[in-house]
Amino acid sequence: MENKTLNKERPLSPHLTIYKPQITSVLSIAHRFTGFALFLGLLIFCWFLIFSAFPNHQFSQNMTILIAKIFSSLIGKLFLVGWSFCLFYHLFNGIRHLFWDIGKGFELRTVTITGLIVIFLSLIFTIVSFVVFFISNGNL
């Protein structure tokens, strides 16, 4: 018995299996998730910039062309639209977080309303992104 508790095989209360998803919890985990996705995308963007700065170097040039090709394809553009959603969502929800940090907006009604505003704005801006990436004749 002692060994079992020492080895961390302790019982755990159910969490994800019993709680109904709320706007508070879902938006909170989405903030973390989008932040993570943004970080990965930003790293890729930075390395694309780094490689594109050296057009005379064979490896760098290959990497630049490869990344440009990947993100010009259909799947790549979908990823870009997804990254855009993450950006807008994290931006608007981040502003909501900053208001919380100065102590404003904790009332349940306010939390719900601002949460819905964040989702709505993110979707609108993502649709604009979608238009820019897919419909305008852009040079990606």
Next chain:
Amino acid sequence: MSSSININHKKVHSSNHGNHHWWLQRITAIALIPLTVWFVCSMYGLITTDGNNFASSPFNFIFLITFILVGLVHGKLGIQTIIEDYIHCNCLKYSLLIFVNLLVALTLIASVFSIFVIFLLLF
């Protein structure tokens, strides 16, 4: 990752690291609001129009460097929090934390110099 000193054989932890992390995350977040607006507008502009004038503007130069710097620092702080929250095996946790910090530092330095090259040498 916390600084602590021994006073009468008791560990006294400095609160500075956590506090510093919190403030840095908020300050970078505030800075990223206008920077992200600029980034989105300029990327849309680059995609939908001819991008040759982008590299001639000093504002684009400054804002791109600042956006990447501040964005990477903000992201690194967030990733640190995620790693500390979900990974409990000390060996994996610390090696991941060190790896992410080194990767971000490398990416930061390389990006800044590459932006110099792109704006000043290539165009």
